[in-house]
Amino acid sequence: MKHPVDVHVGKRVRHRRWMVGMTQQQLAEKVGIKFQQIQKYETGMNRVSASRLWDISDALDVPVAYFFEGLRDTAEEEVSANTTVPGDLLADKEALELIRSYYSIPENQRRRLFDLARVLSDAA
Structure with a gap:
């Protein structure tokens, strides 16, 4: 079963990769792994180790903390019914x-x- 933190971190990896215009293959090459592993990280199927997250943050030019930003807010946004903006707009x-x-x-x-x-x- 996917852990919500792993899913959140994976989404943040995917969002940042998209924002910088990088493919999964390009990120994988920078980090030294296969693109299939990036796919698993981005879906939350596999947990990203601390050292791998460090490498990914370096490749995407963001601090490690970036991947955890909004983690507490995500649940609150999904529960909030008074917004017309989807909870995961960056998806x-x-x-x-x-x-x-x-x-x-x-x-x-x-x-x-x-x-x-x-x-x-x-x-x-």
């Missing part, structure tokens, strides 16, 4: 692509786009 590839595209826009234009999105969401 959606379209949302991740949107985020990547958003951050590729120059900062002054990005601020305008953000303001527009806020106005549109308030009007909805």
